[in-house]
Each structure stands twice: as C-alpha cells, then as structure tokens.
C-alpha cells in the first residue's frame with residue numbers, strides 16, 4: 307500500500323493549497339522519479355492499478371490535482387492551467403528530486419504534462435501522454451458535447467447516465483455492482499458543481515490553446531511516450547499520430563480493446579510499456 311502525504315504549499319495565490327499525494331519507493335540517483343497526473347474528475351487512486359505493476363526499484367508519486375481527490379483548500383483560480391502548472395512547479399521543488407522527472411499524465415492530466423513541459427523544460431526528463439485531448443482540430447462528438455456545456459457523458463447525474471458513461475469510456479465489462487454505483491453517487495454527486503466549474507474554466511482558458519501548447523512541444527528534445535486506446539470515443543485516436551509527429555523523440559503505442567480509460571482497461575500493459583520505454587531511453591540520453 308502506498309502511504310499518503312500532504313504537501314502544504316504557501317501558494318502564489320491568496321489561499322493556501324494542499325496537494326495530497328501517494329508515494330512508493332525512494333529517489334534513486336541516475337533514475338527519474340515517476341510522477342503520475344490523473345484526468346478530469348479523477349484522482350491519484352486511478353494510478354494504483356498501474357503503479358502496483360511498476361518495479362519497487364522505481365520512485366513513484368501520484369498526486370491529486372486542485373479540486374480533486376483529497377487535495378483541498380483551493381479556489382477557482384487553481385482551475386486555470388497556468389496556475390496549476392506553477393503550483394506543480396512549487397510542489398516539485400519542495401520534493402527536491404535529484405534528477406529531471408518523468409511526468410506521466412492521463413487525459414486532461416496529459417494536457418497538464420504538456421503544459422508543464424513547455425513551461426519548465428529543464429525539470430522534465432521524459433514525458434508520457436495517455437490519450438490527452440488533442441485540441442479542437444481532432445474533436446470527437448463527445449468532446450464537442452462537453453464543450454457546448456452538456457457534461458453527463460463524463461459527469462453522470464442519474465443511474466442511466468452513469469451506466470452509459472462507463473460503457474462509452476471503457477471497453478472492459480465492468481460489473482456495476484450496487485456497491486460501486488452507490489459509492490460513485492455518494493462521492494461524486496455532491497462535487498458535480500465543482501467539477502462543472504473546472505470544465506467550464508478549462509474550456510474557456512486552456513482548451514482553445516491546446517494546439518499551440520502541443521506545437522511548442524516540438525522544440526522539446528526529451529523522449530516522449532504516447533499511449534492511446536483504439537476504441538477511445540472521447541479523445542480521438544488520430545491525436546496519437548498527430549502528437550507523435552510533433553514530438554521529436556517520440557514513440558507511440560495503441561492498445562486494442564481499450565477505450566478512453568486506459569488505466570482501467572490496460573493497467574498492467576501500461577506499466578510494462580512505460581518501464582520498457584524508460585529502459586530503452588536511459589536517463590543520460592534525455593540530457594543531450
């Protein structure tokens with residue numbers, strides 16, 4: 307089991323921010339720490355299924371983003387990408403990593419990884435992007451629907467919407483027991499308004515600039531690993547090729563029988579693929 311810690315930050319903004327995180331292993335000289343960033347309306351918990359397959363010799367940290375999981379004490383300013391990036395920078399500085407980090411982000415977390423890498427290139431040694439929203443050029447119907455303000459496909463509020471959401475985001479035959487469903491409605495329903503705000507702000511501020519953000523990545527020389535699910539209905543799989551072309555040292559893997567939720571559909575395969583990529587891209591190369 308991963309111990310949970312709270313990193314208390316005197317924030318750049320008025321309020322005090324707390325980033326809650328889980329940690330496995332210790333920092334190792336010559337090896338990047340792996341930092342996992344979850345997607346929208348998710349939390350560090352989604353990574354546990356992946357991290358349990360990462361060898362103990364690696365240092366892993368999974369964080370809760372502002373407004374998510376057990377990270378608390380935020381105001382709306384923290385839902386603006388630039389502020390999230392600076393908050394993460396402060397947080398990483400406090401942890402005193404010995405090497406440039408390996409940043410791994412799923413979905414919206416992947417966009418955050420891309421934004422972080424463009425703003426603080428020297429802090430980052432390797433990036434892994436798991437089906438990030440590829441920007442307006444590659445928009446799916448589902449994403450268009452979200453952008454126009456209909457959120458139930460990822461923020462279900464009724465039992466029917468909940469079943470439909472799970473079905474469209476994952477290829478796994480998840481047996482929705484009453485316990486699982488009850489848990490969702492207990493933990494999520496009261497935060498629906500907050501999540502809606504996060505989406506509104508993201509679509510207003512950062513989403514329109516995603517194309518530009520990804521384009522800036524082409525000046526980035528760190529190795530980049532892109533992972534996608536062939537059956538992704540939310541973030542278009544064409545985004546995989548698009549990003550792979552933009553990034554100079556990139557590699558791409560597309561999982562069959564895999565929807566948008568890669569950490570649900572292919573947790574072990576994801577861990578294995580990331581470790582394999584890291585071992586084929588030794589840390590010293592990323593400094594060149």
Ligand SMILES: CCCCCCCC/C=C\CCCCCCCC(=O)OC(CO)CO
Pocket residue numbers: 344345346347348371372373384385386387390412413414415417418439460504508509512513540567
């Ligand atoms: C904390 C505030 C961060 C603000 C920074 C925003 C930067 C990104 C800009 C726009 C993203 C729009 C979101 C598109 C849908 C994401 C789908 C997604 O994450 O899927 C989840 C399941 O819900 C998978 O785990």
